[in-house]
Amino acid sequence: MAESRRIKQEHDVKQEDISSDEDSESTGLEMDDEQAFLPVPKPVAPYIPSDSDSNNVYDSSSESENETYAMLETKGKYQTNTALCLQQGLADLYINNQMCDLDVKVGRKVFHCHRVVLSAVSNYFRAMFESGMKEANDNSITLNSISPMCFKIILDFMYCGFDIFYVDTVEEVLEASVLLQMRNLEEECIKFMASNLGTNNCLDIWKLCERHNCRDLAKKARNMALKEFEKVMADTDLVRLEQDVLVSLLRDRDLKFSSEDVLSEAIMNWVESDPENRSGSLMFLFKYICLPEVSGEFLYTRLLKNDLITDNPIIKEKVDDALRCHLIPTEKDNIMMKQTTFRSQGSYRRVLVVIGGNITEDDILRNVSCWDEVTECWYSLQSVPHHIGEDFATCLLNNNIYLTGGSRALDQAVWYSPQENDWHSLPNLNHGREGHAMIAVQKCIYILGGRSFKRKTTNKLVAEIEMYQPESEAWDIVGELAEPVELFAVGSVDSRIFTYGGFDENGPTSNINCFDISSKTCCLIFTMPLVDRCLKSVQLQPDKVLLVSGTGNVSVHTGGDSFETCFKLQTFNRDRFGLTIDGDSITVVGGIGVDGRSDKIENLCIQSKKLLPRANLCIPMDGLQAHSVVLLTENLLQHGMSIGEPELVAFGVPVSQKADMKPKRVVERV
Template identity: 25%
Template structure:
């Protein structure tokens, strides 16, 4: 209790706990059956209540009792479309503000809350279901949410399906989808798959659940699978030998189109663009691995640490077999690759790969060239390394690695020699941004089209940058930090391919040269770097919804100069 205002003539008194004390008393009066003026009937159950309380707390009854509807004067009102136990719980909620949600009642409560326009209760039920998503139930929950027009729950279920597509595709709910529901899923750009093989196999499992009834749907489904992204050996050994495909003229045409993509590059421009566009899921939750890098005194490290987003901290992981700073890092098929780097005495051509399931690093075939300050990216079934420094000169050479063959091939050189540039896969191209040639620092950008085998200059950045971070998120390309020849940078730029335009977004909180940038959980993570005085262990995160950066847990074992990759967390 307190006076709200005071002057010489009057005092206004306000009892702040009046309402919180009053409603329990009304609840007790109702429990005693006193002063009740309406009875709600559902099925064979009846519940007495007070019109004024229901009208004040439940929008459905507010409309009923205050707009001269027939029910506004009836002593007994029959309610249709709500489970009796849900109505009882929600009427009790009107008096207490409390409702218990559990696995047994959540769906009936959500139906009742939607019917009565209790949006906060409905949203609480939706949040309860979101926390219990599983590959076995997410499609059923999505269908339920769709019937209630609960868009946030539908969108959350869609994101879960896209993030854990392969796990979902192995469950009975997936195999029970209608043809249109399946097409709606497999056509999406946002599916997170290790390779397009997982989409093909999912479609074939669905068809083979009822071969006679579903084989007629296969051509339309196969048209949504990006067959040209499948490796040639898989097309020959798996797709071409599938009897359901061999027996369909339309399916054979799609297979021939994919074969032509690999055998006749000159015809690739004739393909529909979506068929050769890699899928990309921007909101995957993954473990962030920081690889190699530098100590405070500038020595190279073999140390690896990993950030677990669930617990929110960094911890040591298995070290590489070699010291590597200025190392190139990329992720393919949930494996982390470390390319080249500097071991403290020489530039390296060696490559090693980390298997998170076995928790071991293994060497694979070395690159043709020694490279430190090198950029790397994964596109389709290949890993590309671009430019770098071999100890004598900045490089413009580019190599392509096939994990299936454990083999490196040289591809056409970049237009510019680029050391300490940014390299990233974006919309079916390999982009190389900024960097230097030993004399000049660039704002220039070029991209490689694997369909034509050519590098093309594209719109330059707004700022010259070497030692920059680069990543993609939500169909945009971001660069951050770096060094322009005189200043260590904290500025951040974003490229919109639709507008063909670069623009500045919110700068980082600190200057970061030699910064690593990755996308994880729908945000950008700027990791480590050098601010002109010290190597950095700090990490900050950019939220595109708020255009702001905030600090998160710092690395525990590195002081900047790391290579970084994200391995998605598998769903049990």
């Protein structure tokens, strides 16, 4: 014990010498005593072998030398007095700079070390010295990515077994331990961070552990941020908080908070901490708030007259609508239906709606069903009031579903009200079509492309672009595609609408049409990197369109003249699938591939580049459309997914179609 105390005293003297010499800018040594664990030697308790053990190990009559080595490995490894003596001896050599054969330059400091010790503890140094590189033979090496104080802590750990961690430096030590491939030091850092985890550092620890694949601690830190969100926001330097971290918390269904006021305040504080660079993100962040649930007092005092809100007409309108919910309670249901984020599970429910589809070549559905994540059940909704056939199109506007065309209803148009669970008629299209696309931009609905075999021209593709304004209740022709196409993907950036790929009159195409809403002109801007089949798209953000192809290629277009291919889903090979977005969750539904029709409902994970299981259709189908909408819970009455022809009670159904109706079964999910 006297020897251990002597080494400890010499170590403290050496540490004081290095600390006093080191540049304060590079070390960051000034800390309170409460922030650190005291240096504690960590020698393992010695194992004292019995006489019989000693005889067995060292007996010259052992059967072989290999057997002796094997017994040494199992009985003596790290458990004898020799191990403790060796550590004490190495610590003594290190503290007194004796028999050193390597100088390690870190910043302005030079550390005298022993190659054998560095190689024994760090795979990084072992690989360096065994590589035959220049550093392997030099008496001096330089480390550029580690601070002197950090390397001093690492050497103390190597030679003496001391754990000297500080709250402010443990992250740097962890980074260095990963670089130097010191797994035991990495584990000690993780233990220290876990014991010091709090609301003031859980976000930093979460991101750090994610970066280094420390899953358990990353999960623990994230869960703390979700459960203690209000305190975390109060203890966090919002200027340093990255947008993706804030968004990741806001969109999580496990987020705990006392009211929507808290979330609104967090967003406003984050933007106001750097308004010059963050005001442009306000509209994107506000989609994670259910404004009608924000208190009237907060809406009036914090948002209504805030310059950041008044300068953004779209957010200003949403705030006005939310205030109207408080002033005119009868308006609340209608306004709640328009919300993009919805957390309440009382009177309202966000569900995945599936429309139409094929279950066989001859069975083309017009049924509408929805999947509820809360009850994990399918429910039947009001079916489309007429036969739509194949290749119809749908889009969302203010939580209402608009549907047009299809092979059996080329010029018909209807819209579905989730509030009423009913369909309503719209004026007929000027140009009937199938294989077209719809998109809602700036409160208007646009129809582009498609084909119509009723056209008298040789080319059956439809060039005319039609627009519908709910206020005017009329379809107007507002332009023409530069290259008419069918079975393509569609997206928008700012005031421009893009068509991606599809088929022109000569076959598959990789061209992109760009229609400018303001000038009502259209042109071909560039071609995609490759011709791909069955492109589907979702609007990730107002300025970002994500596309998924039938071969699994995932791409992003941001409106410029470049097209970024992100990655490929290796096992995905499917056509005629549905694609929708629920918050930030991108969902792939059904489709048909080499193995037939699919009943899979999967979430596309951008981080892992994989499809993750979410649910299953009651029966495999393709050619469907899917949307995420908010419904009144009272409309979730009929369990199961209806597969067949319901009684036609609405308008516009020819007698010949009624005669062809065949009853089908109703598939229930048990």
